[in-house]
Amino acid sequence: MKPFATLLDRLLLTPSRNGKLTLLSDYFRDTPDPDRGYGLAALAGTLDLRGIKPALLKELALEKLDPVLFQYSYDYVGDLAETISLIWDGGRKERVADTDQPRLGAVIHAMNSLGRTQTLGAVRDLLDHLDHSSRFAFLKLATGSLRIGVSARLAKQALAEMSGRDVTEIETLWHGLQPPYEDLFAWLEGRSEKPVLATPAIFHSVMLANPVEEGDLDKLDPADYAAEWKWDGIRVQMSSFGGTRKLYSRSGDDISGAFPDVIDAINFEGVVDGELLVGGTSRSNSATRTFSDLQQRLNRKSVNSRMISDYPAFVRAYDLLFVGDVDVRGETYLNRRERLAHLIESSSHERFDLSPLVAFDSWLQLDHLRLDPPEPVIEGVMIKRKDSVYQAGRLKGPWFKWKRDPFNIDAVMMYAQRGHGKRSSYYSDFTFGVWTQGEEGEELVPVGKAYFGFTDAELEVLDKFVRENTVERFGPVRAVRAEPGFGFVLEVAFEGINRSSRHKSGVAMRFPRISRLRMDKLPRDADRLSTLTAMIGGKD
Structure with missing residues (x-):
């Protein structure tokens, strides 16, 4: 030890x-x-x-x-x-x-x-x-909570530095091996041949996109790029070989058990990159549903028939890595897409469709489309160079993601809880609320929780306020003073919002984070629940 x-x-x-x-x-x-x-x-x-x-x-x-x-x-x-x-x-x-x-x-x-x-x-x-x-x-x-600032990717990178092997090669092997990885270390140290994986349906490292930053597109010719919608689901990889079929998350976690309806519908051999969604494919003429609906099925080892019926899953295909055992990652994006279109056309219309291309002639035109997409579950656009090969990692230039501007509201801090690891001595997890009309007048109703977005210096300010203004304790949670004339206002940014029967407020935010500390505002100036529900209405 x-x-x-x-x-x-x-x-x-x-x-x-x-x-x-x-x-x-x-x-x-x-x-x-x-x-x-x-x-x-x-x-x-x-x-x-x-x-x-x-x-x-x-x-x-x-x-x-x-x-x-x-x-x-x-x-x-x-x-x-x-x-x-x-x-x-x-x-x-x-x-x-x-x-x-x-x-x-x-x-x-x-x-x-x-x-x-x-x-x-x-x-x-x-x-x-x-x-x-x-x-x-x-x-x-x-x-199971080390919280030491080391990711699985960093550990694999350390293996690459120790051995001189390429980290992508290590990641390709990773999900076919089990602890204590003695075969892996023997290969890394040159004492044996590369391990032969027990299952052929392995995970391959995904290609990632860079966010569009100011000036990025000014240097690029729109004619060299294709665009697709960015959907509000999770990135997945379908891998099927030799009768073994697997569904992996973008980090390589095997999530097959939670989506047997998708697994059972795979009728091809190869590796497909796509987005896991709930609802209906474009080919089945049903609406794509929100991330909140998809969450009902995530992080489960298995699901029952009722769950599958209420929250039917499907994959919107983006790219193709292998056709059978033929590696096509070295072909251009347009060639891979043409192959992918043939594969998807012959597959289940209920479980798979092809991500549609977005027609545009200029970056300005694409910007307008990004800000006003045809469906509320679209987060923005993906921009892909037409001649780009499929390379693992996040390279600058071939692929970009251009998301819609985040939503923003002013909310009031209601509860605080200690963090973990290096934040264990600070109150750093904050529940915030907005105003609504209650039985006895105006009251705050919780609408979300956030634990990032602020600097270390701002954390000191937040922690000090919690300690000095605690009004009630519930185990590790502190309720803080929050009145119309006294409290702490937080500007909260989030990527999307949907209706939710699981929350008292009736709404659920997507990726909320604290973007600013509004010490210039009083709680009475914070937003109302009707403002949030109107945002949903604008999406319907």
Whole structure:
């Protein structure tokens, strides 16, 4: 455990990306198998400690501490793993020698081999035996929330730097391999051939677009580019080979189980890039529905027939990577699209359609279309160079995304909660509301929650206001003073808005974030719920 614990400590104190890459590369190079593979899995979010749940850890913590004192401690620290590691003394007074610490691989194997009745005692004994930093590392693994500023992509980039291999090649293999990745490390170090994947329907790294910035389009000829609508769903990849069919998110997560209706309709072999949506395809003459409808089916391991019927899913195809086992990524965008059109035409009209092209002659004309799209679920336009090949990553020039301007409202802070990781000592998650007519007059109704968009300096201002103006506590949540003449007004930007029966206000925002602190305004000057519902009306 000690090398992994040391890595976590150093990553927490290293803000720069290059610094983190160096630490990760050194760890992967110097740590033996299977420890480094389990460390990689933890960093990439693929490690599973099956029998250890937060409830079990809290039960152990309450053996050490009074429940009220534990809740105060947890509220103050803001992170379960850190709270327990701080309060746990294990009855030891002497320092635990580094050589006496168990290896990460041994810990993972031991924990995953335990029966349900054995887990509590085994975790208690392990926490007693580990030193403070190793205990903290183990608890972070168990809770599955490292929050150290390392993404799966950064971990893979570190593997590339360690080995000299291309990160795209590593990502192509990634989803066909399992922890502790011993075959992967053997190939990276030149000790064996490239691993042969167990399933042929693998994920391939996607090509990404850059946002249009001021002056970008002035240098480009509109005749060299094609445009498509940008739909309000999620980017997916359909991969089908040898009878195996998979649906992946843009990050490579296998989401096939939540969308059996899409999987069952795949009648081709190859790899298709597209947008997962709910509603009906253009070929079935049904309306495409909102992201809120799609959310009903996301993050589920399986769905029932009622869910499939109420929220029918389909894929709007953008691009083609493989036809059968033929790699067409090196062909031009227009050639790939022509191939894709033939494939989609012969597929299920209920589950697949082709993303339509948007005709335009000038950037000004496309700008007008972007701002006034034909359907409310369109977020903007995608701009793709006609001769562009399909390359993984975000290259500058071939593809652009040009989104509609975000919506903005002025709202009032109502509740605040502590953040996690480096924000665990700050109130950084804010629930905000707008005014509406209640039974006893004007009242605030919550309409959303945001935890980003502000600077560190602005966070200091927000946190100070919460601490000085708390009027009620609900566990880790604080209600703050919010009256017509006193409170904190936030300018909130968001990408879209829809009706929602799940929220008291009846509306749901898409990607809300705090764009400005409006200390120049009083809460009475904030927007009303009718303003938000009118935005929905403008979309209908």
